[in-house]
Amino acid sequence: MTFLLEPLTYQFMQRGLLASVIVGVLCAVMGTYVVLRGMAFLGDAMAHAILPGVAIAYIFKGDLLIGAGVAAVVVALIIGFFSKDGAVKEDTAIGILFAAALSLGVALISTMQTYAVDLSHILFGNVLGVSPSDLWLIGGLSFAILLIVAVLFKPFLVISFDPVLAATLRLPAELLRNLMLVLLALTVVVSLQTVGVSLAAAMLVTPAATAYLLTRRLLPMMLVSALIGALSSVIGLYLSYYLNIVSGSAIVLTATLFFLLGFLWKRMKSI
Amino acid sequence: MSHTPHRLEIENANIGYGEKIVMRDLSFQVPHGARVAVVGPNGAGKSTLFKALVGILPLQSGHILIHGELLGAHKDCVAYIPQREDVDWRFPVTVDDVVMMGRFGQMGWLNRPSKMDKQIVRKSIERMGIADLADRSIGQLSGGQQQRAFLARAIAQEPHILLMDEPFTGVDVTTQEVTLHLLDHLRNQQVTTIISTHDLNLAASRFDLVLLLNHKLIAYGTPQEVFVKENLAQAFGNSLLVMENGMMLVDECCPPEEEHHRLHQEPPQS
Numbered sequence: 001m002t003f004l005l006e007p008l009t010y011q012f013m014q015r016g017l018l019a020s021v022i023v024g025v026l027c028a029v030m031g032t033y034v035v036l037r038g039m040a041f042l043g044d045a046m047a048h049a050i051l052p053g054v055a056i057a058y059i060f061k062g063d064l065l066i067g068a069g070v071a072a073v074v075v076a077l078i079i080g081f082f083s084k085d086g087a088v089k090e091d092t093a094i095g096i097l098f099a100a101a102l103s104l105g106v107a108l109i110s111t112m113q114t115y116a117v118d119l120s121h122i123l124f125g126n127v128l129g130v131s132p133s134d135l136w137l138i139g140g141l142s143f144a145i146l147l148i149v150a151v152l153f154k155p156f157l158v159i160s161f162d163p164v165l166a167a168t169l170r171l172p173a174e175l176l177r178n179l180m181l182v183l184l185a186l187t188v189v190v191s192l193q194t195v196g197v198s199l200a201a202a203m204l205v206t207p208a209a210t211a212y213l214l215t216r217r218l219l220p221m222m223l224v225s226a227l228i229g230a231l232s233s234v235i236g237l238y239l240s241y242y243l244n245i246v247s248g249s250a251i252v253l254t255a256t257l258f259f260l261l262g263f264l265w266k267r268m269k270s271i
Numbered sequence: 272m273s274h275t276p277h278r279l280e281i282e283n284a285n286i287g288y289g290e291k292i293v294m295r296d297l298s299f300q301v302p303h304g305a306r307v308a309v310v311g312p313n314g315a316g317k318s319t320l321f322k323a324l325v326g327i328l329p330l331q332s333g334h335i336l337i338h339g340e341l342l343g344a345h346k347d348c349v350a351y352i353p354q355r356e357d358v359d360w361r362f363p364v365t366v367d368d369v370v371m372m373g374r375f376g377q378m379g380w381l382n383r384p385s386k387m388d389k390q391i392v393r394k395s396i397e398r399m400g401i402a403d404l405a406d407r408s409i410g411q412l413s414g415g416q417q418q419r420a421f422l423a424r425a426i427a428q429e430p431h432i433l434l435m436d437e438p439f440t441g442v443d444v445t446t447q448e449v450t451l452h453l454l455d456h457l458r459n460q461q462v463t464t465i466i467s468t469h470d471l472n473l474a475a476s477r478f479d480l481v482l483l484l485n486h487k488l489i490a491y492g493t494p495q496e497v498f499v500k501e502n503l504a505q506a507f508g509n510s511l512l513v514m515e516n517g518m519m520l521v522d523e524c525c526p527p528e529e530e531h532h533r534l535h536q537e538p539p540q541s
Contacts, residue, residue: 036362154380158372161362164353165424167327169376212363216408221363 007241015135016127016194020233020251023194024203026142028229029149030187031208032222033180037160041091042079042181044201045098047188049075051105051197054122059108064122065137068192072185075101080178125196125248127237134193141190145183156180157218194233195248206255207232210262228258278303278463279324279432284333286316286323292331293319295487301480304461306454308474308494311484312507317467318354320484321436324465325351337432350430352421352438360410366420367405370395373427395423398456400449415446422453433457435466439473451477471498 007013034043053071057064075097082093121129130138149156159166159173166173184204191200211225236251243250279301286294294316301307309317322328324335326342326349335342337349350373373395374388384392396402399419404412409420418438425433438450454477457464465482468474474481475494483489483497483506490502503511 036359151381154375157364158375160359161364161369162353162358162372164325164327164351164357165372168325168349168351170326216363217365217368218363 004238007238012128012130013237013241015130015132016247017234017237019130019135019138020127020194020237020247021230022138022142023191024207024229024231024233024251025226026145026187026229027191027200027203028207028211028225028227029146029222030184031204031206031229032211032218032225033156033160034184034204035208035212036218039184040201040205042094043184043188043204045094046072046075046185047191047197047200048105049098049101050185050189050192051122052101052108054192055105055108059112065134065189065192068189069186071101072189073182076181076185077178080181084174121196122192123196123198124246125192125194125199127194127240127247130193138190138193141186145186145190148179148183152176152179153219195251199248199252202252203229203232203255206252206259210255210259213259213262213266228255232258278338279465280334280336280339281324282334282336284323284335285331286319286328287331288328293486294323294484297333297484297488299482299488299491301463301465304458304463305480306458306478307463307465307480307482308478309465309467309482309484310469310471310474310497310506311489312510315485315506317484318436321351321434321465321467324432324434325349348431350425350428350433352418352425352433352435354436355414355417358421360417362409364409365406366396366401366409366412366423367392369409369420370424370427373424376428391427391429392423395427396420398426398453399423400445413443414441415443418442418446419449422450426453426457430462432463432465435464437467437469439468439470 008017031043034040050068050071053067053069053074054064055067056062056071057067079090079093079097082088082097083090088096155166155171155176158169158171159176163173166176187204188197188200191203195203207228208221208225210228211221215221215224232255233251236254237247239245239254240247240250281297281299284294284297285292286297297320309320311317319328323330324342342349370392371384371388374384374392378384378388393402393405396405399422401412401416401419401423404416404420409417412420422438435450439447442450454464454466466478475498478494480492481494481497482491483502485506489506490497
């Protein structure tokens with residue numbers, strides 16, 4: 001028991017744990033769409049594309065999360081704009097913007113000297129540095145995103161599964177698709193603090209991919225994914241505390257272990 | 272039927288993608304509750320026409336009127352059986368989920384399915400003879416069973432107009448039978464059905480009207496009026512073969528690959 005409770009005597013650990021679980025659940029739920037709609041590349045790209053926003057916010061001493069948020073939404077909308085009507089294939093548009101934004105971010109960062117520590121926090125997360133106001137922001141944004149996903153469950157299901165039905169039912173598919181991109185971008189921003197931009201994509205894809213192996217319907221898939229995301233965050237954070245390893249890595253590795261177990265289970269079942 | 276008001280009217284429609292016009296100056300009217308077979312060679316623009324009727328492909332000019340109003344004014348009165356490649360078969364949905372999607376338009380996007388919705392879904396599934404598959408993942412079904420699941424969804428939608436693109440191609444005999452039965456049922460329900468097919472026999476025997484297309488309207492009317500040599504020659508060109516006894520053959524078919532090869536094999540030597 002003390003094994004479990006000891007870390008929680010520190011307030012920063014309490015906040016870190018809470019933030020990790022919230023982000024774990026949020027990424028896992030949004031991740032179901034990422035996995036089902038084949039947007040894994042987009043998730044990864046978006047995570048890296050917010051770098052210039054963070055850099056600019058840093059230069060102007062603004063809030064890093066807000067800088068990241070603005071950059072993510074802008075990038076999401078630009079991707080949507082370029083790939084609209086199939087002018088450029090979506091993955092091509094993503095590839096171009098991903099590289100451009102990353103280069104811009106690195107270029108901005110290279111103009112500064114004291115950036116090393118913050119850069120590593122942005123890349124790999126700094127879950128133990130979650131301030132009370134960060135936690136409020138993470139909690140509030142996550143709640144809002146999950147609420148929208150819950151309310152728009154049916155429209156998102158239809159545009160993902162059968163775009164033609166979406167058209168016959170007169171759904172504003174274009175608008176919903178852009179909204180989904182914006183929600184995905186915000187999810188990446190929220191996970192900036194806990195797992196960092198380089199590992200956010202893993203938290204989007206891995207729990208959802210595991211849940212896909214274990215379930216046959218969308219809602220159960222989301223719930224199982226959320227459970228795996230939350231468990232990975234808790235277990236990963238304890239591992240990071242006792243083994244003294246980077247928390248983001250510990251969380252992602254735990255999620256990967258769940259995936260391997262799910263994969264083996266599926267294999268055993270099908271034999 | 273001529274005294275009932277026209278329920279679906281296409282007026283001077285140009286349909287295409289970007290610069291390319293696939294269907295030129297198309298005009299025809301479909302009376303309420305009629306069954307229309309859409310016939311023409313491969314690439315004649317049948318699927319393109321369907322996309323326009325569904326509203327996925329905007330017209331470049333002209334109008335589509337349903338009950339005298341522009342397409343889109345009436346919600347969910349057009350149901351469409353999507354082509355196989357438009358659907359993600361690995362998506363985690365059961366047959367029951369798929370059919371319930373047909374009710375989304377009427378139940379409202381924010382509401383939960385009512386008892387009536389569930390009842391309609393169950394009946395639709397039973398009518399298509401796949402009640403025992405209701406809890407299966409859509410990806411586990413055979414091609415014919417998948418088509419029946421989508422037909423069940425289309426009737427659960429309770430549409431006024433049902434569009435089917437090649438429902439008789441590449442499916443098992445049971446599915447063909449069930450689909451034909453469904454057509455009879457829909458006629459009793461006064462549902463207009465518009466179906467593209469390569470089976471000219473079927474078009475002649477089971478449909479009220481035939482729409483013969485090849486990038487434009489070649490002929491439109493009863494099968495007797497449409498299926499004459501001049502029209503078919505105009506639509507199918509060189510792939511039409513007229514036998515001495517007056518029989519006409521069209522070498523234009525897209526059955527599944529295997530069957531295709533079989534049809535083109537030399538007859539066994541005797």
